[in-house]
Amino acid sequence: MDRKVLITNSQGQQLEADIITIFTLNENKSDYIVYTFNEKNGNEIKTYTSRVREENGEFYFDAITDDAEWLKVKNVIVKLATEN
Numbered sequence: 001m002d003r004k005v006l007i008t009n010s011q012g013q014q015l016e017a018d019i020i021t022i023f024t025l026n027e028n029k030s031d032y033i034v035y036t037f038n039e040k041n042g043n044e045i046k047t048y049t050s051r052v053r054e055e056n057g058e059f060y061f062d063a064i065t066d067d068a069e070w071l072k073v074k075n076v077i078v079k080l081a082t083e084n
Contacts, residue, residue, distance in 0.1 A: 005035060007061065020047060023076055025069075032073055033061065049073060 003019040020034040031052040050061035
């Protein structure tokens with residue numbers, strides 16, 4: 001992976017993450033990012049997905065808390081994974 005993003009966590013620490021993919025959900029025109037810190041969970045690498053919001057030239061990652069939204073996002077991720 002060669003695309004990276006710096007993420008500032010709630011403690012103010014900057015962490016570098018690898019970007020897996022970025023996409024727009026057509027239903028709500030929101031942008032989403034799938035990324036990883038390459039942490040292992042058994043034999044798998046943990047991934048994270050967030051809604052991307054821009055304010056005054058700064059980008060923020062918002063949690064996906066709505067079940068219906070998460071289902072749509074998950075379906076896009078599965079489709080992208082099976083196409084590659």
